Amino acid sequence: MKKNDFNIAVEKMWDAFERLKTYYSPSLDKKNSVNKIIEIISNNDEVFKGFFEKEFIELTYIGNNFRIRHHETTKINIEDEKHYMYLYMRCLSLISMSLNYLKKVIYFVNNFTVNIRRMCEVSLLSRKIVIKTSKRT
Numbered sequence: 001m002k003k004n005d006f007n008i009a010v011e012k013m014w015d016a017f018e019r020l021k022t023y024y025s026p027s028l029d030k031k032n033s034v035n036k037i038i039e040i041i042s043n044n045d046e047v048f049k050g051f052f053e054k055e056f057i058e059l060t061y062i063g064n065n066f067r068i069r070h071h072e073t074t075k076i077n078i079e080d081e082k083h084y085m086y087l088y089m090r091c092l093s094l095i096s097m098s099l100n101y102l103k104k105v106i107y108f109v110n111n112f113t114v115n116i117r118r119m120c121e122v123s124l125l126s127r128k129i130v131i132k133t134s135k136r137t
Contacts, residue, residue, distance in 0.1 A: 006085060010068055010091070011068055014062075014063040017094070017095055020095055024036050040101050
């Protein structure tokens with residue numbers, strides 16, 4: 001891989017990270033969305049909550065201050081491709097961890113929605129049966 005390939009990969013990874021932070025938007029602003037994600041992935045364990053809070057803050061700092069997403073002359077250059085690889089893997093780890101937990105939440109919500117839908121269908125079906133039965137008499 002060429003240096004430019006790593007540069008692009010890290011930029012795209014940070015775009016995904018920024019998108020992850022808005023997971024619960026528009027119902028929550030970005031900061032509260034991140035807090036909710038942290039609550040979920042930490043299982044409300046204070047030690048892990050602090051750990052993930054720091055990781056979100058540090059990755060946000062890196063994305064804003066290094067020449068990853070912003071290319072102003074005041075941004076810190078990344079010259080070594082191994083540093084790109086490290087940053088890519090670090091960001092990927094947090095995104096992957098978060099999505100694994102959020103997938104469980106989505107599964108629960110989808111499952112709940114499917115069950116509610118089925119209950120409504122059964123209720124509607126039973127009403128139709130009652131209506132048809134009552135029309136016969």
